[in-house]
Amino acid sequence: MKQKLLQIEKEFECEISKVSSIEQLEEIRVKYLGRKEGLITIVFKDLAKLGADEKAQSGKLINELKQKITQAFEHKAIQVSGKTSAKAGKAAIDVSLPGIKRELGHAHPLTIVFDEICGLFVEMGFRVVEGPEIETEYYNFEALNIPLEHPSREAFDTFYLENKFLLRSHTSPVQVRFMEESRPPVQIVVPGRVYRPDATDASHSYMFHQIEGLLIDKGITFAHLKGVLTVFAKKLFGEKTKMRFRPHFFPFTEPSAEMDVSCIICSGKGCSVCKQSGWLEILGSGMVHPNVLKAGGINSKVYSGFAFGMGVERIAMLKYGIDDIRLFFENDTRFVRQFS
């Protein structure tokens, strides 16, 4: 009996390995597993002729063989038809066709960068506040220690409206507006749109976006400025990012500093983006000038604070390797769809 079973198994293995169509497979199924004439059915019938001991032993062997054949058969069926079920006759679908997708829209890269930067500061405990784009000379200049007829205004060429109203040239007016309305501690970031009459080219736009930050409390120092901005830069550009602070001049901060980060393109080795210096200028910052605190109604003998501001387009351009600022406002769908 055992001998016979081994022979069946060998024969089956030989035959099934040659199968290449569903029709052939069906022939083999009938030959081995057919209900009337199937070889397995026949050996089961033969069992009856055996003694009790041998019956139990052989029965077990037959069952094992049947299972083996059934499994091999199903496995082959999948290979041949590409289907998990061997049920013949049902129409097959081409599962390699693309799925039917409900397309999601895409956030604009500037929004993505705004959300990311604001989010980083919110994690640290800052709040997000906004302010008007149409401003007065007072908030845009005077309150920020930029007097009339002063050369420092040259850095802030401005679009004017009637009655000396203007389009804000930076988000800093919100500093004083917020201080006027609240008591320290002040912990805010200000995202917003700003305007400067710059002729448009690949790196200049008369309209662009900034994020401003302001932190005022008792005992806030330049060391804190460096601490917060270092954490920010590492979160935004990666933990290995190095940063350096250089003295600079801004009328609304004293002392003032510009922050550079190690070039995110070449990691500081020198490339065309960082003009071979290995460093990228990212933001301006400094300790809030006593005149600005005064304009906001805050006593500079008791409180101190720092402020910072950065251009969102510049950061997005560095982050994504975008080489022309005009692309942000052209809204070519092939551009907008690349960032989310």
Added chain:
Amino acid sequence: MKISYKWLKEYVDIKASAEEVIEKLTFAGLEVGDKKKINNDVVFDIEITSNRPDWLSHIGIARELAALFNAKIKKVKADTKKAITENSKEFSISIEDKKACSRYVGRLIKNVKIAPSPKWIEQPLTNISSRLINNGADITNFCLHETGQPLHAFDFDKLEGAKIIVRRAKKGETITTIDGVKRELDESILVISDAKKPVAVAGIMGGIDTEVTQDTKNILLESAYFDPVTIRRASRKLGLSTESNYRFERKVDFENVLFSSNRAALLFKEVTGADISLEPVDKNYGKKETRAIKFDCANIKRLIGAEITLKQTQAILTALGFEVEKTAKKGVLKVTVPSFRNDVLIEEDLIEEVVRIWGYDKVEPSMPVLTAHVEPAYSKQYSYKQKIRQIMIGLGMDEAVTYSLLSRKNLVDSYTVPDDLVTLINPLSHEQQYMRSSLLASFLKVINTNFSRRSKEMKIFEIGKVYGKAIDSFDEYEVLSIALCGKRFQNWQGHSKELDFFDIKGIVEVLLDTLGIKYEFKQPILEFYSPEESLGIIVEGNVCAGHFGKLDKKMLKHFDITNDVYFAELNITTLVDNAKTAYKFSSLAKYPSSSRDVAIVVNNSVSAKDALSIIREVSGSLAVNIELFDVYTGDQVPDNHKSLAFSIEYQSKEATLTEEQITATHTAVQDALLKRLNASLR
């Protein structure tokens, strides 16, 4: 400003290489841009911030290097005592506007021999790309770049009446400046004049008639202090900017005026063999201003968070030219500001000087303890903007960011010229002169751009500001704008239809429903929509929250768009004010519901809304869900008629509805529809 490394070394005793000098300057706040090797020298460009006019010269930069490298200053020769032997009577100087010109030093230099400059004058000037003229003009340029004081040389023999008068120009006066341009003058412009006419625009440029030439024998050398605002205004008015006015606008060093005149006189003697024996005339109307600041050095730690010793502090300030004295109080210094540091006014300015030289990099970063605030991190409006953005992206819309400024043509073409149009007084061009009152024109420009690049469909949105006027001021508010055109969706299972009115309506409805806003629609009267296919959105209190619809075909032609475009614009603040903020659970129905259909044929003039309100009214609270599942027009119904089919789900909260109850209600609904809409059953 271009600085020569070799020239710098004339004024400070340093061994450092050009690279080291650049590195140090960068970390002291002088941003070095391009640098290049030229004629055995290194020349670099420094961006000088507007607060530091004292850096606009080689001596000024050398002074900084002395402090940074702890090196000695090399003084230049400017002592004319030995050379001067006579009082000057050959000319007179009168200052009419003493506010605009508080100091004027004039001196007569006789018997100059005008020729090309010697190598040692020519080379540094060439290296920093300063134009060479002749030794007379070159010496004044040399002094400018050496000391920072602009000088001007007149051909003395051409000055009528041997007079220098500093006065306001008269209306109608003109001058031809040395660049050959004839310029109209007026009272706002300060001039230097001789007995008859203006010979120079003060502090900006000299006149061509009194210019130093090959034939010049005697020179009247001017060194002055002009009021920054006066010079700045004149420079703007004339559209003329020079090395000279650049420095006067930022304030030159009052005490440097005579020094520079003396220095130049010595150079004239050395280079041209001139006679400088006449004493200069120094008209000085300025008050000697010495500013002393009380400096509590403990405040360095308070503001910076780093320890800098009193000794270091004193050393740094002294090296930078400040006079430092101790006071009776320990740790408190009396610091006298030198005349070239007009930017230093308060203690914080001194703190910056000390830390700047000590090194920003030595300040250890530390994290402040931030206060937990009760107010939300994002304002309500900001949070809703983010939520709305997510809904739009979820609905397949791409976000746009467009310019807020448009041309008059854009506004006219899109029928969005409001009564309170906001206009820029000084636009860059007519293309960007007006602030938009709607995002419509911006969107049509985006669609046009994309279509011209063969994009087939556009689904865009933007949350942006629009602008208008308010009483005595201006107004700005945020809107959500949406534009759709092209195919609804496309895939291999078949091409779908073009997007239509119901797509934009569906998007608006999903948004309003998701925000939990109660609304109804009304016909809007906006010119840019097709009147048959547009609606206004009305929320509580009869407030208009926005509008949507199909854009007028004729208007679209102005933007070269031939496809149908659907647009919506909603006021963000109104949405936020009407959004549902509190949600309450209502218990789930316990008893089964039962659905019945009704199909009616009505005249085309009957709206779905009419039928729906009748069903709602008649069925009362029993109809928990009414769905319009089919709208049909065609062969099966009479001309000018349509069929509307509704499925109504009946359910009670109190009990299982009996067959009789449902039939009774449904029959009442049917009867009401037939009667009131003049309909027939289908």
